[in-house]
Amino acid sequence: MESIIFSSNIAQDLDVFLKNHKFSKLGVITDSNSVDACYPLISKTLPEHSYFSFSAGEVHKNIETCSQIWQWLTDQAFDRKSLILNLGGGVTGDMGGFCASTYKRGIRFINVPTTLLSQVDASVGGKLGIDFNGYKNHIGIFNEPEAVFISDVFLKTLPLAELRSGYAEVIKHGLICHENYFESLKMQDWENQDWKAIIEKSISIKKEVVAKDPKEDGLRKILNFGHTIGHAVESFYLDSEQHLLHGEAIAVGMVAEAFLSRKLLGLSSLDLQKISDFLLFVFGKVSISEEDMDYIMRKCFQDKKNEGDVINCSLLRRIGQCEYNIPVSGENIIQSLHFYNNLRQ
Ligand SMILES: NC(=O)c1ccc[n+]([C@@H]2O[C@H](COP(=O)([O-])OP(=O)(O)OC[C@H]3O[C@@H](n4cnc5c(N)ncnc54)[C@H](O)[C@@H]3O)[C@@H](O)[C@H]2O)c1
Ligand SMILES: [Zn+2]
Numbered sequence: 001m002e003s004i005i006f007s008s009n010i011a012q013d014l015d016v017f018l019k020n021h022k023f024s025k026l027g028v029i030t031d032s033n034s035v036d037a038c039y040p041l042i043s044k045t046l047p048e049h050s051y052f053s054f055s056a057g058e059v060h061k062n063i064e065t066c067s068q069i070w071q072w073l074t075d076q077a078f079d080r081k082s083l084i085l086n087l088g089g090g091v092t093g094d095m096g097g098f099c100a101s102t103y104k105r106g107i108r109f110i111n112v113p114t115t116l117l118s119q120v121d122a123s124v125g126g127k128l129g130i131d132f133n134g135y136k137n138h139i140g141i142f143n144e145p146e147a148v149f150i151s152d153v154f155l156k157t158l159p160l161a162e163l164r165s166g167y168a169e170v171i172k173h174g175l176i177c178h179e180n181y182f183e184s185l186k187m188q189d190w191e192n193q194d195w196k197a198i199i200e201k202s203i204s205i206k207k208e209v210v211a212k213d214p215k216e217d218g219l220r221k222i223l224n225f226g227h228t229i230g231h232a233v234e235s236f237y238l239d240s241e242q243h244l245l246h247g248e249a250i251a252v253g254m255v256a257e258a259f260l261s262r263k264l265l266g267l268s269s270l271d272l273q274k275i276s277d278f279l280l281f282v283f284g285k286v287s288i289s290e291e292d293m294d295y296i297m298r299k300c301f302q303d304k305k306n307e308g309d310v311i312n313c314s315l316l317r318r319i320g321q322c323e324y325n326i327p328v329s330g331e332n333i334i335q336s337l338h339f340y341n342n343l344r345q
Pocket of ligand 1: 031032033034037038056057058061088089090091092094114115116117118121122123124125126127128137154155156157158159162165246
């Protein structure tokens, strides 16, 4: 598994790492926001290098941008002994890692994730890839970076909405694996968190799950809690005027799937209430109309992970314990969206 370095001085720690590793050429792949917000924090101490910055955003996580990156690597004569440093959020890590892993059959790369989401989620587990013709993460591979450097210094420039989006995955980690962790999050004023401690804890939870099931044959599916309905909500809002960040959609999905957990796995009503109260407190409420519910339900069934007319979800038996492959019907999903809609903020 990748080695993760928690860094209190990112420029210095990268410097030490790069001095101890041999490479013919260093290239930095970053996006148009990270190049302003994050690159200056490391650029002065980096050895000689060139960088490539692509337009920020999920819409650019595609084959056209990969083509530009591969062309840049070619123009700059990167060879098989080169090293790539991916600096940015999950889009940069997923796409930069994918490009490095396929260029000349694969060159080494390191990741410096700069969003909370990419630090607690995308940095672990070796999934790399891009979107293709509207299908999210449709083309990709599993491959590990040489190292991942995590520093909360990058979070200072991150827009609050992006920070909150990553926080949804943090809450998820508590809900699926660690009751005390979830409770400790609930106790805090979420805007004044000890991010370093949170990132370390969340990464340790994800690492433990991924180590037991690297290719998602079983247990790793628990990381999808909130994501069956959450992804459908996310793609519904992609097609509409209002835009939802990933974590904002997953927050809706976690409330709805907590309802399904109560109905199908016996999650207690107290746990259900704790989950929905906290998620609504952090994320507020999205309104979902009757027609939208039907669309979202149908989207759930289009999910590539599912077969037939029931979908398998990962649901909670209690806070801190998640089970996977629980069959859920379309009617169940509609009921869960009604439950969400009827909650009072
Ligand atoms: N590989 C995995 O296991 C995995 C897991 C979860 C998510 N992902 C992927 O990660 C992506 C989402 O990641 P994300 O939320 O980091 O998105 P992102 O990379 O688009 O970053 C979000 C926004 O923040 C900006 N940004 C990044 N760092 C910043 C900083 N320090 N200061 C100011 N602005 C900054 C970016 O330019 C972007 O506009 C999705 O494509 C998702 O599929 C992958
Ligand atoms: Zn997610």
